[in-house]
Amino acid sequence: MSAIFLLIGISLVVAVGFLIAFLWAVKTNQYEDDYTPSVRMLFNDTPPDNNEPTKPE
């Protein structure tokens, strides 16, 4: 049964990890805007100039 002591300890550590992740996410404004980052990640860093338009005429 002593394994339970260890398991409880591990489960608490994991749970605290998630709590910290949540607090961090709130603190870094990730709940403020859940749309823009999805667009932002698609931009190229150095855009090629002769890129084709995304939509045809």
Added chain:
Amino acid sequence: MPENIIVEQSLKCTHCGENCAEETILVNGKSFCCEGCKLVYEILDENNLCTYYNLNNRPGISQKNQPKNRYGYLRDAALREKLISFSDGEKTTVNFRVPQVHCSSCIWLLENMSKLNKGIISSRVNFLKKEVSILFMEKEIQLAEVAELLANIGYPPEINLADEQAIKSKKDYSRWYKIGVAGFCFGNIMLLSFPEYLTGRSVLEPSFKLLFGYLNIALSLPVFFYSAAEFFKSAFYSLRQKFINIDVPIALGIAVMFIRSVTEIVLQTGPGYMDSMAALVFLMLVGRWFQNQTYHTLSFERDYKSYFPVAVTLLKNEEEQSIPLSKLKPGNRILVRNNEIIPADAVLLSGDANIDYSFVTGESQPVKITKGSTVFAGGKQCGSAIKVEVIKNVSQSYLTELWNNEIFSATDKEKHEPLINIISKYFTVAIILIAVGSALWWLPSDLHKALDAFTAVLIIACPCALALSSPFTLGHIVRVFGKNGFYLKNAAVVESIAKTTHLVFDKTGTITVAGGSQVVYEGDELNSQELIALKSLFSQSSHPLSAAIAQSIKAGEQASISSFSELAGKGIRGVSGEMEIKAGSAAFAGAVDNGNVKSSRVYVNINGRYKGVFSLNIQYREGLKEMLRTLSSEYELALVSGDNASEEKTLSTIFPVGSVLRFNYSPQDKLDFVKHLQSNRNKVLMVGDGLNDAGALKQSDTGISVSNNLNNFSPACDAILEGSNFQKLPLLIAYAKKSSVIIGISLVISLLYNAVGLSFAVQGLLSPVFAAVLMPLSSITVVAFVTVSVRVMAGRRGL
């Protein structure tokens, strides 16, 4: 290829995609519809930012008809303070609202602003809120230049100081942290308490029991000392002020559960109630968050959507034009007449400004302003009309604030004490007594039950739903009214409308329309000089008759008017060159009144000699008769008019039998009339135009000023009704009356929750956790009921 032919036939702007109908500007083989679009393209081209056009097809916004906003005023240090969200002396962060953001190209361009100017370090877009947050070096680029740069690339920032402050205050996440911590601890405590739920106490080994117990205590510490802190603080402050608010029983309940659990675990007499305590705090915080969210939506709608129907007189190419206040932009030139309010901070261009700032400062002595100086929003011009240039945007919330200034709330109107305070005073004391009583009842037989009953009673009785019902209903009704052109000063006005027993109407400008009337002049012929002087004199005043006469006189020029004064109920006077002109009632202008004429008459006297009379055919508002008939079945009606009795015959056919008609009433008489009605415990609703009946409007229980496309924003009134919606008045009053029914039903719903919950709680049958679930549930029920019923009732009345 066929596509090519189509493209050639109708050239589309590379920037905004609109057809280049009026002109086509070609640059680098690309076509643009206007100079503005070309300019934006050139800026982007110069800085290698043409990816903007690759990400989306023609993503720009047409620069045609875009007003050129000026941001020079952002150099003002105090304004800068208000706008920026952070500054360390070198780097500064500012948030701008950019409503033009609409696609991924916009995001890309705005986030690459650092390539346009070296001073800008970085910029981030919040697409959903349409905000851009810019980090910049103030040594390299000033705040005003940042705003101008944004405007130049087609995203003029919308600056409203009241808003900016709201953006800043929203950055408080402590409630989120508290909910997160409480939720985490609650989940883990529940997990550790799980064996206790399943079976009796004997299954667990004592060593586990001890470990789980102490772990529970450890996990509950952050809940108790961090998440629940706001309940304790609030309870403590209220007790210090010798007042019991709704947080007192909640704090008491949490404290009792915590202390009891700790003693049980430490003395090893039981497993404690830490799971209930944590769940309770978690659910309460979620409930509070929900409540705040509802209040926030309400105030948001009020601030942004209920623009007053107040109009301003815009001067464009020497022509006067009436535009709604919401369309007023910095740079516009406007005319402010006698007794009109300055809608936004402005610079004086011409005229003798004599500004009464009593609405803002309470100081009623008017201040003389010299040309070129700033006049501030909220000031009232006393004297002849002035021309000003607006330098700031109109702040709707600022005007609402002014309107709610205490100076204008009649002193003898009973103050509406918020329901939540009344509840708190008696209700909470009663609840604590019931809780203690039921605990004492169960204590001798069952300690566990006693504690359950005590805490459950404290929690279940939380009057959140009770307190929510009234402001939420009234807030919704204010919104429905706003949609129908009826704007209330605040939600409490709904209640005072609902109590109305007597309706008092003013005549000119209220039940009559001045705009459509024909103006006829009789008397000595007027020479062109006199005509110009008369037109100028009449255009100083905002009285509906003056406005109609001024409009009817065809005289191109304007003469300057000095020593202008407007005597309410009598007329206006002023000096133009050699002429001293008086215009108004017969007695005022030294004329003989021949009573039997079916028109409103304005007598003119120049240099002490009676000249002639302007008569205006009176047009009554459409549907007036039917409206009055509907109203007379429920209310006593009265008419008070400053005019002579010439119209009595017509009016007595329009007004139902039994109505009181009074003529030749001065503003003071009107006020006394209202006072007299009130002395017999009647609730008076006065409908006027807010000019010569301001005193009566203020005195009445509800003062409604009817707006006729003129700037008669009179802070003395409680509500503004758009003239075009005048015939809806009976519907609106009836709707306001229904509000008390809705509030009543929602009170019954929340009381029912409380009563049923309490009856189980005192028997010790209700666990505190279940009570904590029931509590936000009652709030949600009330909110849903109110929202639905307000809509249904409005729909049924066609509002």
